[in-house]
Amino acid sequence: MIGDRAGAQGRTRLRASEVRISYWQHRAEEPFVAVDGVSLEVIEGEFVSIVGPSGCGKTTFLNAVDGLIPISGGSLELDGRPVRGPGRDRAMVFQQPSLLPWRSVLRNITYGLELEGRRSRAEIKEAGLRYLSLVGLDGFANVYPGQLSGGMQQRVNLARALATDPEMLLLDEPFASLDAQTREFMQLELLRIWRQSRKTALFITHDIKEAIYLADRVVVFTARPGRVKEVVPVPLPRPRELRVKRDPRFIEIEDRVWNCIEQEAAAAMAGGRSA
Ligand SMILES: Nc1ncnc2c1ncn2[C@@H]1O[C@H](COP(=O)(O)OP(=O)(O)O)[C@@H](O)[C@H]1O
Ligand SMILES: [Mg+2]
Secondary structure (H helix, E strand, C coil): CCCCCCCCCCCEEEEEEEEEEEECCCCCCCCEEEEEEEEEEEECCCEEEEECCCCCCHHHHHHHHHCCCCCCEEEEEECCEECCCCCCCEEEECCCCCCCCCCCHHHHHCHHHHHHCCCCHHHHHHHHHHHHHHCCCCCCCCCCHHHCCHHHHHHHHHHHHHHCCCCEEEEECCCCCCCHHHHHHHHHHHHHHHHHHCCEEEEECCCHHHHHHHCCEEEEECCCCECEEEEEECCCCCCCCHHHHHCHHHHHHHHHHHHHHHHHHHHHHCCCCCC
């Protein structure tokens, strides 16, 4: 499957093939199947959004890509190698900023670099300041997380994920706890940062406009057990301003994604897809 991103090199970064993920629940006789048969390819530098009904296995899938949980069927490869655990090539951004409150903003950003222990203190500080600047927080290096707004904390979180220079960014509803205006602003910022850092991005959201605005392709998951119902390309030019959300072509894409989701919601309600 080829992405629609102009200029993308076309090298496959992530290849999921018929991925199945189950959880063993206490005293259950059978495993609980959260994801069943997800096939998806993401190419280098591509931005892919995943949407789907609540509980369909989006977070489960992302955690598997991050190497935090094993798959129980199919195959999951990064750059042609099976995912066996977490690695420096990936970084996750969660919904809650999860910053360390006793560390300054700068030292939150450099935490991963300090753990790696491969660079001198001066190099680490310099890298930290660079990422601080990239997320638009120049001047906030010595402030503590508790002194920042939710949007600023989420920027620090993003800077922290970028600081270890991963090849792939995994974002699990990172803007879900922000107010509507901050959220829109963060979307704009994320695209700017993504353009500069050239990462491959896999982004989960409940917000369909957000999914489309950011992505080269929107992947719609079915109700649980999740698999890919449809992949909707977003051939809108970049860079994108927020007003593209009112463009008739955008609205057409939005209709298409909504239709898919509505069918899934109806299927889930009808009980047609309980595992
Ligand atoms: N650690 C776990 N143990 C057992 N079941 C889980 C666990 N995590 C998630 N689940 C179940 O797996 C399904 C998918 O969850 P999740 O991946 O969080 O969905 P989504 O992110 O799409 O809302 C849900 O039914 C959820 O209850
Ligand atoms: Mg989730």
